[in-house]
Amino acid sequence: MINFSKAFQSISTAWSGIISLIKEENNAKIHAASTILVIIVGLNIGFMAIEWLWISLAIAGVWVAELFNSALEKITDLVAPEYHPLAKKAKDFAAGAVLVMAIWAAFVFCLISFPHLWMRLVFSN
């Protein structure tokens, strides 16, 4: 039988993980600000459903990458609090994953929003 109370508790701890990430990590603050900005621009421009689908996928991808990156950082700090070349590689690889997702997300945003902005510019004259 499904234990709904346990499921609710899991959602609650997962949510508090996201909140503490935003509070503690500078990059997460940048992601949060970018997410809000992209949503405001999208609402203002009037993205279509398919465009929101790609934008939301890009936003979620960056957040998932940042969450895994931060989790890996914490585990690395736990097992290797002192400098270690392998700890450096582990952290740099994880940071690289965030960078790849962030570049792709910026590409998706530009690809979707620029034609809208261009049309506005052309038809406003």
Ligand SMILES: Nc1ncnc2c1ncn2[C@@H]1O[C@H](COP(=O)(O)OP(=O)(O)OP(=O)(O)O)[C@@H](O)[C@H]1O
């Ligand atoms: N124990 C360690 N051994 C070797 N290098 C480390 C270690 N801890 C951190 N570093 C290096 O310092 C960089 C920054 O690590 P830090 O733990 O401060 O992450 P951060 O500043 O939160 O980075 P990110 O931008 O990925 O969130 C790492 O990418 C790595 O190159």
